[in-house]
Amino acid sequence: xxxxxxxxxxxxxxxxxxxxxxxxxxxxxxxxxxxxxxxxxxxxxxxxxxxxxxxxxxxxxxxxxxxxxxxxxxxxxxxxxxxxxxxxxxxxxxxxxxxxxxxxxxxxxxxxxxxxxxxxxxxxxxxxxxxxxxxxxxxxxxxxxxxxxxxxxxxxxxxxxxxxxxxxxxxxxxxxxxxxxxxxxxxxxxxxxxxxxxxxxxxxxxxxxxxxxxxxxxxxxxxxxxxxxxxxxxxxxxxxxxxxxxxxxxxxxxxxxxxxxxxxxxxxxxxxxxxxxxxxxxxxxxxxxxxxxxxxxxxxxxxxxxxxxxxxxxxxxxxxxxxxxxxxxxxxxxxxxxx
Amino acid sequence: xxxxxxxxxxxxxxxxxxxxxxxxxxxxxxxxxxxxxxxxxxxxxxxxxxxxxxxxxxxxxxxxxxxxxxxxxxxxxxxxxxxxxxxxxxxxxxxxxxxxxxxxxxxxxxxxxxxxxxxxxxxxxxxxxxxxxxxxxxxxxxxxxxxxxxxxxxxxxxxxxxxxxxxxxxxxxxxxxxxxxxxxxxxxxxxxxxxxxxxxxxxxxxxxxxxxxxxxxxxxxxxxxxxxxxxxxxxxxxxxxxxxxxxxxxxxxxxxxxxxxxxxxxxxxxxxxxxxxxxxxxxxxxxxxxxxxxxxxxxxxxxxxxxxxxxxxxx
Numbered sequence: 321x322x323x324x325x326x327x328x329x330x331x332x333x334x335x336x337x338x339x340x341x342x343x344x345x346x347x348x349x350x351x352x353x354x355x356x357x358x359x360x361x362x363x364x365x366x367x368x369x370x371x372x373x374x375x376x377x378x379x380x381x382x383x384x385x386x387x388x389x390x391x392x393x394x395x396x397x398x399x400x401x402x403x404x405x406x407x408x409x410x411x412x413x414x415x416x417x418x419x420x421x422x423x424x425x426x427x428x429x430x431x432x433x434x435x436x437x438x439x440x441x442x443x444x445x446x447x448x449x450x451x452x453x454x455x456x457x458x459x460x461x462x463x464x465x466x467x468x469x470x471x472x473x474x475x476x477x478x479x480x481x482x483x484x485x486x487x488x489x490x491x492x493x494x495x496x497x498x499x500x501x502x503x504x505x506x507x508x509x510x511x512x513x514x515x516x517x518x519x520x521x522x523x524x525x526x527x528x529x530x531x532x533x534x535x536x537x538x539x540x541x542x543x544x545x546x547x548x549x550x551x552x553x554x555x556x557x558x559x560x561x562x563x564x565x566x567x568x569x570x571x572x573x574x575x576x577x578x579x580x581x582x583x584x585x586x587x588x589x590x591x592x593x594x595x596x597x598x599x600x601x602x603x604x605x606x607x608x609x610x611x612x613x614x615x616x617x618x619x620x621x622x623x624x625x626x627x628x629x630x631x632x633x634x635x636x637x638x639x640x641x642x643x644x645x646x647x648x649x650x651x652x653x654x655x656x657x658x659x
Numbered sequence: 660x661x662x663x664x665x666x667x668x669x670x671x672x673x674x675x676x677x678x679x680x681x682x683x684x685x686x687x688x689x690x691x692x693x694x695x696x697x698x699x700x701x702x703x704x705x706x707x708x709x710x711x712x713x714x715x716x717x718x719x720x721x722x723x724x725x726x727x728x729x730x731x732x733x734x735x736x737x738x739x740x741x742x743x744x745x746x747x748x749x750x751x752x753x754x755x756x757x758x759x760x761x762x763x764x765x766x767x768x769x770x771x772x773x774x775x776x777x778x779x780x781x782x783x784x785x786x787x788x789x790x791x792x793x794x795x796x797x798x799x800x801x802x803x804x805x806x807x808x809x810x811x812x813x814x815x816x817x818x819x820x821x822x823x824x825x826x827x828x829x830x831x832x833x834x835x836x837x838x839x840x841x842x843x844x845x846x847x848x849x850x851x852x853x854x855x856x857x858x859x860x861x862x863x864x865x866x867x868x869x870x871x872x873x874x875x876x877x878x879x880x881x882x883x884x885x886x887x888x889x890x891x892x893x894x895x896x897x898x899x900x901x902x903x904x905x906x907x908x909x910x911x912x913x914x915x916x917x918x919x920x921x922x923x924x925x926x927x928x929x930x931x932x933x934x935x936x937x938x939x940x941x942x943x944x945x946x947x948x949x950x951x952x953x954x955x956x957x958x959x960x961x962x963x964x965x966x967x968x969x970x971x972x973x974x
Contacts, residue, residue: 594660
């Protein structure tokens, strides 16, 4: 039976999501072998996000059936308010299955997706947004130059722009250090590395605003608009990581007329599953450490009257908390029961 | 740096979501006052779901910023396998916000939604899905017969008028006791409940051998996800109070709003036991102190203090 009036109906505001939502996909089924250092790497990722992102954001972590110790750690971070939304899936739904969830439900206007082994560097968001805003046809923008055409030359979204005088296309070879870092991150062998150093990559320029972007984007990390994210799902999802399924994201995006683009600089770095000296140096530069994770900035609260603010501040003092609690219970009894 | 091959690449098959996602939204900010028994109510809700839902389904719980004991209970339910998807929201994004999240993210083709103060009885999901699948353009099906304002089911009436194969019957198909059980659970007095009951009748539709009553409610319903997605997004600026718009939108879009003929869910409210009615109990005189506290201007003042305390902590 309902007794009394639900205080949630008193007109208090609900939380309004921030413009940017960052969603991380976590699958750490054990802490051995391939995954031995994965939890620590995830911690570095979240730390780097908070340190390198210039605007407030909501953080969603999708736990895709990780092991109990990882669940426990994620829960601790959630309890410490480092995570806005924590989704626990009992089973591994696969990458595409998790994308269906994430791209369907994250409420923020701009959605950043990342695998759980991506390090973020300062400027990543500004550079990505600059491209997203400069190219109205942009569907997904990665913060690292793309070296691999996931659509194998079959993309069509850029074709209408080929003869548009406002756009210029070309090819270029990124600086060697950028290519080296990319190769290091993916564990490329010598032959693969040589090919990346040899083959130029395509770019596009919007002549109106003189913004240049690399053609192509990566599943590892990208930003997109919420409206676009909703259009490209659902994706087929029968296996954990299966290229024909994950590539359907790109196909849907391309078929809807949206471009895959990326930045020319390395604003993100693929940490992989192993902590290396290279990574440790990078962490030192970013001041990422083993200290507690940074907290998100609290949002400026709506201005209230002086009396209200004084009373609210008083209510939050530990000594007053019990008193207010007892008063609250007393008022509930007298207002809504015979008590 | 990546060393080795990710073993996940060799997983041939991942769990496929069930066709039906049962979704519950909880908001229990503390365990006093209005919410003193809400955790027990939530446990009764999820317990009855487990016991009385044999139809294959996944259970999704969206927790909208509840207190620690509630989160601990939900985590325990998730780790024991009772809850397949647990979404913990550190902030209360409102019911509309939770619906936006669930109706987009839930993986099932069908979503069976419920507030966290609903008790489920055997057969509730089977009957709901049966009606959903039988009646064309079924928008939402509530597993309990109700009497609600006609303006929210005009499309259902139109469909019934225009469909030759449907049998339409008007009468008292909801027993007084069934009606009373629900209306009293909302805190309504027996007298008011009786007046409402006497002022309306029910409409029963039978189509292809399946019967349903005309009405529905947003505290519990079963619907196709594709239908619900047409009405997103919902307003998110208040925790509650804007959810009536779902009823309006579904009706305005020409979808049917139906209920089962039997009461297969029950609204528990915020208390498990039926509390004694308050000052309206006939013949009983309140003590002087209680009468003073119920003087309108005194009560208003107390209510303001009561609401303010809640806002200090949760606003």
